[in-house]
Amino acid sequence: MQSFGEYFRYTAVLDNRTRKSHARLHGTILPKTDKFWDRNYPPNGWGCRCSVQVLTKKEIQKRGLTPLADSSMLKDVSDKAFAYNPKVDRLDSILKDKARKLGCNDVKANGGGLKFNSPCDKVKLSIDEIKEYDSLHKQVKELWNSEGKNIILAKSNDLIKKALQTNSDNILLSNATIQSHLHHPEITAAEYALVPFLLKNIISIYSDSQTKKVFVSLHGRYFRLVLKKTQYDEIFLNSLLSSSSLEKLEKKLRKKDIIYKESRWVAD
Numbered sequence: 463m464q465s466f467g468e469y470f471r472y473t474a475v476l477d478n479r480t481r482k483s484h485a486r487l488h489g490t491i492l493p494k495t496d497k498f499w500d501r502n503y504p505p506n507g508w509g510c511r512c513s514v515q516v517l518t519k520k521e522i523q524k525r526g527l528t529p530l531a532d533s534s535m536l537k538d539v540s541d542k543a544f545a546y547n548p549k550v551d552r553l554d555s556i557l558k559d560k561a562r563k564l565g566c567n568d569v570k571a572n573g574g575g576l577k578f579n580s581p582c583d584k585v586k587l588s589i590d591e592i593k594e595y596d597s598l599h600k601q602v603k604e605l606w607n608s609e610g611k612n613i614i615l616a617k618s619n620d621l622i623k624k625a626l627q628t629n630s631d632n633i634l635l636s637n638a639t640i641q642s643h644l645h646h647p648e649i650t651a652a653e654y655a656l657v658p659f660l661l662k663n664i665i666s667i668y669s670d671s672q673t674k675k676v677f678v679s680l681h682g683r684y685f686r687l688v689l690k691k692t693q694y695d696e697i698f699l700n701s702l703l704s705s706s707s708l709e710k711l712e713k714k715l716r717k718k719d720i721i722y723k724e725s726r727w728v729a730d
């Protein structure tokens with residue numbers, strides 16, 4: 463950690479997509495050991511492109527920069543989904559978890575911090591989507607321990623309605639589905655909360671007698687959603703899987719079952 467540089471300097475991109483609160487931190491220099499970094503080491507939200515620069519005392523003097531003595535005057539900027547409890551979580555595991563949320567696999571150690579490379583920069587959700595994500599993430603976490611309960615996970619869309627032959631507007635998630643997927647550790651509340659965004663990125667839909675299997679790509683990862691229509695004309699998400707390989711997810715499919723691919727319906 464002390465190998466090079468004693469200070470972090472917060473660096474924001476400073477364009478019209480940068481959050482004001484992050485832009486305000488641009489140029490802020492604090493000792494690496496300041497607790498501020500436990501809570502605010504970037505990225506600090508969906509689409510956040512902020513980073514830190516590592517500086518030595520010498521470099522700071524040479525460039526005539528002035529570090530802050532402490533962070534008591536600074537406000538925390540991290541979004542809820544990116545806020546952690548530094549008393550419980552170690553900084554390295556916090557950053558790895560942030561990277562995982564961003565679907566970012568190439569996290570490299572970088573002088574006491576971790577550097578986020580280009581795939582993360584591709585994560586660009588609007589502020590409204592961030593808010594929607596945060597509230598849904600909270601609901602899914604509550605559903606985790608609420609036996610017998612359902613929540614509305616996402617709005618269905620024209621593709622889903624046509625595939626399932628329903629006019630039902632909502633896609634539901636049940637506690638039972640969460641419980642039956644606990645052996646898939648890659649699927650957490652964070653992944654379920656992505657479903658509204660996943661449904662905007664449908665690649666293909668396969669059909670069997672009971673369910674529709676929907677394949678989706680988001681930020682370099684692939685997801686398979688299994689949707690089922692109940693006898694009461696409700697749509698449930700029955701299963702959610704994720705992989706870096708589309709082939710892996712498609713393995714058990716039969717070609718003749720495809721009903722939608724690459725923006726068009728496949729005639730049978």
Ligand SMILES: [Zn+2]
Nearest residue numbers: 484510511512
């Ligand atoms: Zn930022």
